[in-house]
Amino acid sequence: MSLRTSPIHDLAMRRAELAPERAFQAVGILAIVLPLLLLLWLFGGALVDAWPRLGWDFLTGFPSRKAEIAGILPALAGSAWLMALTALIAIPLGLGAALYLEEYARPSRLTALIELNIGTLAGVPSILYGLLGLEIFVRVVGMGRSVLAGACTLALLLLPMVIITSREALRTVPQSLREASFALGADRWQTLRRIVLPMCLPGVLTGVILSLARAIGETAPLITIGALTYVAFLPDSVHSAFTALPIQIFNWTSRPQAAFHVNAAAGIVVLIALMLLLNGAAIWLRARLQRRVYW
Amino acid sequence: MSRESTGTGSNGGGSSDPVSTHDSRLSTLDSLNAPRALSERVIAAVLFACGMVSIFTTLGIVVVLVKESAGFFSEVSLGQFLGDTQWTPLFTDKHFGIWPLLAGTLLTTAIAVAVALPLGLLAAIYLAEFAPERARKVLKPTLEVLAGIPTVVYGYFALVYITPLLQKFVPGLAGFNALGPGIVMGVMILPVIASLSEDAIYAVPASLREAAYALGAGRLRTVFRVVLPSAFSGIGAAVILGVSRAIGETMIVAIAAGQQARLTADPRSPIETMTAYIVQISLGDTPTGTLExxxxxxxxxxxxxxxxxxxxxxxxxxxRVLKGGAL
Known part of the structure; x- marks a missing residue:
């Protein structure tokens, strides 16, 4: 029984009209609202600082030693390349792992180990993925400090989150539909491909987009694998050197001149706007998913 | 629509609830659909390989760290690493004592927890015990926003807004310091501590509260004397996960805490954390394979x-909490 519906709780609530309890409630609300207000104030400050720099020139310009004419085009292009490649790598791997764990794996020590390991990986600091990427992708595999190496690193970083959300999406497909498909003579892969995957796809995509919204702000692993901080060209292949929006923000922030801090603020506004856009897309997809009923 | 679904469900060999018994492992039809064709086996193998990628990622991290560290420890003794109190690998007079970096990490983490623990716990108690259901549904995800902000953005806030603000109140606060980034990090880990503590508090059985009320205890007394002690394990787990997040956090401290590895507990002075040191070397042009x-x-x-x-x-x-062992 839920505590909230309990009549005894109501009774306790009624006799609870006491000053200390009200004061405590007010403190509790403050503990939630104050940090949010602080964040709002910080964003307000960044937006005000960034306002004069925000414009078409900033979005389409190249970095420069003069803060007033510097732009973020290479950083935007680098982030776009990174996100597209990361999604291309993380979706099949994550969905494959989720399909294995949900549809194929039988309970065994190995399955339990994989599940435990996914939880462990989710707690590894992101900069350690950077060290992994530096050694494996940049050096051993020989990708160099390329946008591909960056995407591989970010894909591994996102994998736990993609697997977890994909498994949740797979679980929403009713077992009865699988059994109906089996009864019609389909084998397991046919059932997955024709019935299960189409139905869980919006859920999987929602999870992937939310993961990408997190990845687009990731800075530390990209610095570790050697993303450049000053790039005056656009990436033209997966082997190009690259920079990314958060790296550009970091670079401008670490300069002493206040004019570059203004650029960093403008970069932050663009980055947050992109994140909001991705989150909005995920929410829209989820809403569509909830409206669509197959069974 | 719903009648159809119950019909299919009961045909499916005893699976009365189509959602919760989705698991193919439990299905009686499982053996009928065991892989027969070669293509089925190939697909199963490919999916298994995808599942193993996560294992290989962990192994990869361990192997990379251990292998390169072995090269490091062949030149620097473990005694020096754990015994020396200076960290100066880039100077001519080289010292390789981890303590200054560890101290920097622990200092910023301690400040973050000092901010996030009281706020997070108060928020959790309010949400679980006092907030109306509707407020709870709105406030909890809103609080999560704090954890979703990119850390490079938090770093900018710490350096450009928070530290100058603090300098008005804290005499002797350097431009790079542990205090500003520590506080900002506290805001970042607040949702981790609040959300997981709230789960733990919410999971305390109603009967315990009712017993306390029956003994004449007020709500506050019940919360602090009965509910919080019962939820102690869960709250402990929340705090530890928050600490772990703060220790691994990189960009906030790399931007705003400075790059001076020094053994100090003074939050006003520049310090360097373990993560910030990794960033510092990655940004430089240290050739691969060298000791540095x-x-x-x-x-x-x-x-x-x-x-x-x-x-x-x-x-x-x-x-322990999930098993109910906390009681």
């Missing part, structure tokens, strides 16, 4: 072991 280059893997290994140990403790505490 290998230091980042030795520091990374220390970081890995530290966070792994904390996460393992938190995992055990949480499992």
């Amino acid at each position: 280059y290998r230091t980042i893997f030795a520091v990374g290994l220390a970081l890995f072991l530290l966070t792994l140990a904390l996460n393992a403790v938190a995992f055990r505490l949480r499992r």
Whole structure:
């Protein structure tokens, strides 16, 4: 029984009209609202600082030693390349792992180990993925400090989150539909491909987009694998050197001149706007998913 | 529509609830659809390989850190690493004592927890015990926003807004310091502590509260004397996970805490954390294969072991909560 519906709780609530309890409630609300207000104030400050720099020139310009004419085009292009490649790598791997764990794996020590390991990986600091990427992708595999190496690193970083959300999406497909498909003579892969995957796809995509919204702000692993901080060209292949929006923000922030801090603020506004856009897309997809009923 | 679904469900060999018994492992039809064709086996193998990628990722991290650290420890003794109190691998007079970096990490983490623990716990108690259901549904995800902000953005806030603000109140506060980034990090880990503590508090059985009310205790007394002690394991796990997050946090401290590895407990002075050191070396042009280059893997290994140990403790505490062992 839920505590909230309990009549005894109501009774306790009624006799609870006491000053200390009200004061405590007010403190509790403050503990939630104050940090949010602080964040709002910080964003307000960044937006005000960034306002004069925000414009078409900033979005389409190249970095420069003069803060007033510097732009973020290479950083935007680098982030776009990174996100597209990361999604291309993380979706099949994550969905494959989720399909294995949900549809194929039988309970065994190995399955339990994989599940435990996914939880462990989710707690590894992101900069350690950077060290992994530096050694494996940049050096051993020989990708160099390329946008591909960056995407591989970010894909591994996102994998736990993609697997977890994909498994949740797979679980929403009713077992009865699988059994109906089996009864019609389909084998397991046919059932997955024709019935299960189409139905869980919006859920999987929602999870992937939310993961990408997190990845687009990731800075530390990209610095570790050697993303450049000053790039005056656009990436033209997966082997190009690259920079990314958060790296550009970091670079401008670490300069002493206040004019570059203004650029960093403008970069932050663009980055947050992109994140909001991705989150909005995920929410829209989820809403569509909830409206669509197959069974 | 719903009648159809119940009909199909009951045909399916005893699966009365189509959602919760989706698991193919439990289905009686499972053996009928065991892989027969070769293509089925190939697909199963490919999917299995995808599942193994996560295992290989962990192995890869361990192997990379251990291998490069082994190169480091062949030149620098473990005694020096754990005994020396100076960290100066880039100077001519080289010292390789991890303590200054560890002290920097622990200092910023302690400040973050000092901010996030009281706020997070108060928020959790309010949400679980006092907030109306509708407010709870709105406030909890809103609080999560704090954890979703990119850390490079938090770093900018710490350096450009928070530190100058603090300098008005704190005499002797340097432009790079542990205090500003520590406070901002506290805001970042607040949702971790609040959300997981709230789960733990919410999970305390109603009967315990009712027993306390029946004994004449007020709500506050009940919360502090009965509910919080019962939820102690879960709250402990929440705090430990918050600490682990703060220790691994990189960009806030790399931007706003400075790059001076020094053994100090003074939050006003510039310090360097383990993560910030890795960033510092990565940004520089240290050639690969040198001792200086290998230091980042030795520091990374220390970081890995530290966070792994904390996460393992938190995992055990949480499992105890889920099993009801906390009571």
